[in-house]
Amino acid sequence: MTARILTVRDLSVRLPAAGADLAVVDRVGFELAAGEIVALVGESGCGKTLTAAALLGIPPEPGGRLEIRTLKIAGREYSSLDERGWRNARGRDIALVSQDPLTALDPVIRTGTQLVSVLRRHGIHSRGEAAAKARELLGEVGLPDPAGMMRRFPHQLSGGMRQRVLIAMALSCDPAVVVADEPTTALDVTTQAEILHLLRTRARDRGTAILLVTHDLSLAARVCDRILVMYGGRIVEQGPAASLFESPAHPYTAGLMAAVPQLTGGDPPVVKPLPGQVPAPGHLPPGCGFNNRCPRADTICRKQEPELTTSNGAHLREVACHRPQRPGEPGNPS
Amino acid sequence: MNTNTPTATPLFEVRDLRVEHAAPGGQKLNAVNGVSLRLREGSILGVVGESGCGKSSLARAMLGLLPVAAGSLFYRGQELTTLASRRRRGTQRGIQHVFQDPANSLSPRRTIRQTLEEPLALYRMAGRDEWPGRIARVLEAVGLGSELLDRYPNELSGGQKQRIALARALLPDPDLIIADEPVSSLDVSAQARVIERIRHARKTFGTAFLLISHDLAVIRQLADDVSVMYLGRLVESGPADRVFAEPAHPYTQALLAAARGNGAPGSGLKGEPPSPLTPPPGCVFHTRCPRAMDRCSRLNPGFTVAAQDDCGAQTHLVRCHLWN
Numbered sequence: 001m002t003a004r005i006l007t008v009r010d011l012s013v014r015l016p017a018a019g020a021d022l023a024v025v026d027r028v029g030f031e032l033a034a035g036e037i038v039a040l041v042g043e044s045g046c047g048k049t050l051t052a053a054a055l056l057g058i059p060p061e062p063g064g065r066l067e068i069r070t071l072k073i074a075g076r077e078y079s080s081l082d083e084r085g086w087r088n089a090r091g092r093d094i095a096l097v098s099q100d101p102l103t104a105l106d107p108v109i110r111t112g113t114q115l116v117s118v119l120r121r122h123g124i125h126s127r128g129e130a131a132a133k134a135r136e137l138l139g140e141v142g143l144p145d146p147a148g149m150m151r152r153f154p155h156q157l158s159g160g161m162r163q164r165v166l167i168a169m170a171l172s173c174d175p176a177v178v179v180a181d182e183p184t185t186a187l188d189v190t191t192q193a194e195i196l197h198l199l200r201t202r203a204r205d206r207g208t209a210i211l212l213v214t215h216d217l218s219l220a221a222r223v224c225d226r227i228l229v230m231y232g233g234r235i236v237e238q239g240p241a242a243s244l245f246e247s248p249a250h251p252y253t254a255g256l257m258a259a260v261p262q263l264t265g266g267d268p269p270v271v272k273p274l275p276g277q278v279p280a281p282g283h284l285p286p287g288c289g290f291n292n293r294c295p296r297a298d299t300i301c302r303k304q305e306p307e308l309t310t311s312n313g314a315h316l317r318e319v320a321c322h323r324p325q326r327p328g329e330p331g332n333p334s
Numbered sequence: 335m336n337t338n339t340p341t342a343t344p345l346f347e348v349r350d351l352r353v354e355h356a357a358p359g360g361q362k363l364n365a366v367n368g369v370s371l372r373l374r375e376g377s378i379l380g381v382v383g384e385s386g387c388g389k390s391s392l393a394r395a396m397l398g399l400l401p402v403a404a405g406s407l408f409y410r411g412q413e414l415t416t417l418a419s420r421r422r423r424g425t426q427r428g429i430q431h432v433f434q435d436p437a438n439s440l441s442p443r444r445t446i447r448q449t450l451e452e453p454l455a456l457y458r459m460a461g462r463d464e465w466p467g468r469i470a471r472v473l474e475a476v477g478l479g480s481e482l483l484d485r486y487p488n489e490l491s492g493g494q495k496q497r498i499a500l501a502r503a504l505l506p507d508p509d510l511i512i513a514d515e516p517v518s519s520l521d522v523s524a525q526a527r528v529i530e531r532i533r534h535a536r537k538t539f540g541t542a543f544l545l546i547s548h549d550l551a552v553i554r555q556l557a558d559d560v561s562v563m564y565l566g567r568l569v570e571s572g573p574a575d576r577v578f579a580e581p582a583h584p585y586t587q588a589l590l591a592a593a594r595g596n597g598a599p600g601s602g603l604k605g606e607p608p609s610p611l612t613p614p615p616g617c618v619f620h621t622r623c624p625r626a627m628d629r630c631s632r633l634n635p636g637f638t639v640a641a642q643d644d645c646g647a648q649t650h651l652v653r654c655h656l657w658n
Contacts, residue, residue, distance in 0.1 A: 043522070158606055
């Protein structure tokens with residue numbers, strides 16, 4: 001077992017609501033090992049992006065609040081860090097690659113200047129040294145002509161190049177953990193494959209732990225070691241990618257999988273959308289939050305919230321479901 | 335799915351289309367360069383390619399939203415490019431569109447009902463008393479309830495908005511809907527629902543679709559025929575099951591490998607497409623082609639038949655020297 005790089009216990013994100021405040025991410029817990037790529041998957045509104053931001057100590061605007069029991073990165077505890085502490089930790093210990101590289105980069109500042117300023121903020125004081133390091137980083141993420149790249153403005157780069165610049169920025173201080181929020185959603189398939197390869201190589205060579213936030217379960221299964229499935233602000237299933245993809249235990253996971261268009265050699269299975277909508281925060285049904293969309297729900301599911309427990313005795317698998325699907329059971333929702 | 339015999343006149347035909355964009359410095363960029371397509375009545379034709387390959391320019395030219403620099407467009411045998419604008423407008427009811435971003439294509443200040451009444455008023459469809467019935471029928475087809483009618487777009491999810499855009503496109507009873515990346519802004523389950531509804535609309539109303547997407551898996555779900563574009567040119571076209579099972583062009587093969595792969599080396603293409611301002615000589619793909627030969631950089635290949643089905647109707651065409 002490789003070293004644990006990230007340990008999260010009881011991480012909640014609360015938003016002010018009428019009367020009380022509302023846990024839009026509810027007591028989430030997981031671990032990342034060194035060199036591991038783990039996917040956090042779910043539909044829009046399931047809380048995955050809020051979880052990603054919370055890992056960097058960023059509460060949602062306006063008035064959002066984080067409640068974290070344990071957040072350990074490389075052995076150090078971050079749960080009680082203040083904003084000033086977080087400003088130093090972000091980028092250095094844990095870094096974010098966001099979905100939209102065009103809005104994440106400042107449009108009026110040259111790429112190189114932005115990268116250099118990140119490096120200088122984190123301890124490389126000499127401008128020349130920082131510039132040399134910036135060129136090196138741009139080369140490492142596979143950008144041709146790093147020196148020329150440094151002089152360009154973000155709009156002069158293609159989407160794939162911008163995403164590489166953001167990755168270079170995220171990797172600049174050699175953080176232990178990289179959170180990548182839908183890093184390839186805006187990209188073409190060919191570029192997508194290269195960006196994912198870049199992240200994998202980095203994880204393997206440097207032992208960086210990567211949390212890949214995505215709505216695409218098939219991408220998660222192809223690229224990641226493990227998958228965490230989120231619904232209604234909770235982790236409802238987790239396990240090794242191959243095993244989870246082969247036999248999803250939670251009906252939500254199975255439903256998500258049936259919704260992903262496949263590219264098999266022969267005739268692909270027809271996609272089946274999940275019934276219903278993700279409920280708005282605060283409108284989850286009592287009991288299991290998925291029961292109003294679940295084909296397997298019965299009385300207990302409407303009464304009691306299931307806990308995340310070892311699934312069917314399967315190795316390393318956990319599921320929060322009263323009526324999980326057994327392996328081999330033809331139980332996709334329709 | 336590909337059992338339709340070709341009729342003498344396709345529903346829509348694009349012949350040697352060229353679309354130009356003005357580029358800085360007075361240069362001209364050929365966004366679409368000599369593309370020909372045939373769309374059969376009630377069929378779904380998928381157009382796939384990376385960003386910048388010209389697929390959206392093709393769609394916009396077909397809709398009359400971009401000028402045609404050369405070539406012809408035929409709708410039911412009628413040449414559109416030479417039609418007087420008034421008569422061209424007369425053909426517009428039959429060809430509708432759905433674009434990528436539902437947030438920008440629905441007016442934020444109109445209720446869904448007002449948005450859906452618009453095409454009925456514009457094309458003077460039936461009497462006003464028939465509108466509610468028509469709207470209800472189309473809403474049902476896209477899987478939405480009439481309780482949405484008095485809401486505004488901001489009260490709807492992305493997937494619901496896109497299904498409203500589909501409903502609006504269906505209301506004038508079009509023969510063809512041109513859908514440019516209709517699901518790429520949606521998450522998987524919303525995406526699956528729109529895919530399901532496009533399939534349903536084709537079956538129920540016999541509407542043909544030109545489906546543009548960078549996502550091969552989405553095209554695979556819906557299309558009867560596929561055309562693959564690269565740098566403004568068509569490099570391969572044929573029945574979807576053939577193209578996906580036995581892609582003939584190295585570019586199509588690479589696209590499929592990238593989409594099926596896990597990001598391991600070799601599963602993607604090297605680099606990015608060259609600038610369409612300065613397309614490479616010879617075969618436009620040769621600079622990224624893993625199988626490029628000497629002549630590829632000199633000669634632009636023509637189309638070759640990669641395979642023909644039994645009745646010779648649905649031809650699989652490829653534009654590559656490997657097949658010559």
